[in-house]
Amino acid sequence: MTAEEPRLQAWLDKQYHGEMAWMARHGMLRARPHELLPGTLRVISVRMNYLPAKAAFASTLNNPELGYVSRYALGRDYHKLLRQRLKKLGDQIQHYCLEQNNLDRHDLELHDLEQHDSERQGQPEQHTASEINFRPFVDSAPIMERSLAAKAGIGWVGKHSLILNRDAGSWFFLGELLIDLPLPVDKPQEEQCGRCVACMTTCPTGAIVAPYTVDARRCISYLTIELEGAIPEEFRPLMGNRIYGCDDCQLICPWNRFSQLTDEDDFSPRAVLHTPQLLDLFAWNEEKFLRVTEGSAIRRIGHLRWLRNISVALGNAPYLDSIVLALETRRGLHPMLDEHIEWAISQQLARRATQAVEVQLPQKKRLIRAIEKGLPRDA
Known part of the structure; x- marks a missing residue:
């Protein structure tokens, strides 16, 4: 992971992380898993599909009176579920090693009957189950999960900076299990993006400033989720x-023709968000927001930012009294919310005065056409 450190530092130096101060605060720790869990020898990377069967991409994006929620957030928050699965995997590895250690100890005891203790001096000690340490992570620690996933062969880093898999696209979560076992190392996949720049040209705000480089300060996911203050006008x-959130760079990606649907009930869309x-x-009101978003990733932004985001969307909608x-x-x-409300009202009144109809951005038109034609399929 040492090769990732200069790239990470250059990204931070350009302030592409925006107000996510924790990214700069942890610095190069993100590229050093062994400092998160001393003794780490390997990182097991895993993926879990989250694309629901009825994602309704095009129908939602194409109706300005509806709210589009990134498809990963339509169901239950993935962190707890995936972390539980990783913990279970670690426990299974621990159990397997314990069994193997018991077998090895039994064989060694039989061998001891034919050997004198002195003849065994200098032999390496057995790696007992009690010595095995592991720690699961699911987007919950300063770790470069995409770089690790690429090194583990889960996929390659696409030009939108997400992991792509030729058999599964990109609609999946990533998780890591740090462990101090010298497991075999998998072979990385070859990068398969070629000359395609669909994600770069489709991004509504031009957040993909160069292949494999995202300026978070321009990204709609950052603006609607991570940014605490006012969204730049x-x-x-x-x-x-x-x-x-926003899914445009994934929606337009040709590799998502091969995306796999989730079989996890927890990731099924909640009716109120579909x-x-x-x-x-x-x-x-805030009480209903907290009640409806319980167990949802949406809850983390709070009611105020939820209203802020919707205010902007209402400002972009066709005029209605x-x-x-x-x-x-x-x-x-709140003053921050008032700023967005006043902007939205001014947009609405300007639209009424000119009797303007909604004019879709060219990127959005192309995206919706692509989805409707099945690139990727409107799952």
Whole structure:
């Protein structure tokens, strides 16, 4: 992982991490798993598919009155489930090593009957189960999980910086099990993106500033999830109806023709988040937000940022009296929210004055056409 350190430092030096101060704070620790778990010899990387059977990509993106939630967040938060599976894997390895150690000890005791103790001096000690240490991680520690996944052969890093697998696309979560066993090392996959730059040209905000390099400060996922303050005005019209995350760079990727659907019930879309009306979501008070998002990744942004994101989407929607009224009723909750509400109202009133209809961005038009034609299939 030492080869990743200069690239990571260059990315941080350009401030591409935005307000995610923890990324700079941990620095090169992200490329040094052995410092997270002393004695680490290997990292087992795993993936878990999350694409639901009824993702409704095109129908949601194509309707500005609906809110688009990144498909990974439609169901239950993945962290706990995947961490439990990794813990179970570690326990199974521990159990297997214990059994092997008992067998080895039994064989050694039989051999001792024919050998004098002095003849065994200098032999290496057996690696007992009690010496095996492991620790699971699921996007919960400073670790470069994509680089590790690439080294482990799960896939290659695409130009959008996500891991791609030729048989599964990119709709999967990653997890790691740090362990102090000298397991065999897998062979990395060859990069298969070729000359394709579909993800770069489709990104609404131009966040993929170079192949394999994302400026988080421009990324809609960062703007709607990680950014705590006001969303820069230049990006608001480009966000469309995306209220939590963005999947455009994955949706347009040709390799996602081969994406695999999840078989985990926990990742099935919650009805209230599947093709939801923006005005319905905007009407939630904090109590309902916390109740509905319990166990969901969405809960981490809190009610205020939830309203902030929806305000922007309402500002991008076709003019409706009901939208302006809903926005006005939310005034005064917080100065940061008020800024987005006033912007959204001004957008709505300008649209009414000019009798303008929604004009989709060229990238969005191409994306929806591609989805409808099955590239990738509208699962």
